[in-house]
Amino acid sequence: MHNRFDYMGPNMSLSWFIPLVVLLVIALSIYMINKNNNANKTNRENRESALEILDRRYANGEINEEEYQKKKKTLKNQ
Known part of the structure; x- marks a missing residue:
């Protein structure tokens, strides 16, 4: 069995x-x-933070001072 x-x-x-x-x-x-x-x-x-990228772009001459200030103000208000 x-x-x-x-x-x-x-x-x-x-x-x-x-x-x-x-x-x-x-x-x-x-x-x-x-x-x-x-x-x-x-x-x-x-x-990189958005502000660091913006600073680098301004330092490299990719954007002018007016555009830099405008975008910086926008970023700081967020």
Whole structure:
């Protein structure tokens, strides 16, 4: 007589595969979320503020003083 533990059908041989795949998907998801959060944090720290960009554009001569003052006033009022 066979009891329920003696028979290993065709599906039983791969029964470990589904939990392994689930764990791998969870681990990969956690890794990707951490990677994206670290990249976003770095970008936020290195990003120039709008006022710094305006100052740089004025210093490079891309905009005149009148335009600079107008945009600076707009930025400070926000």
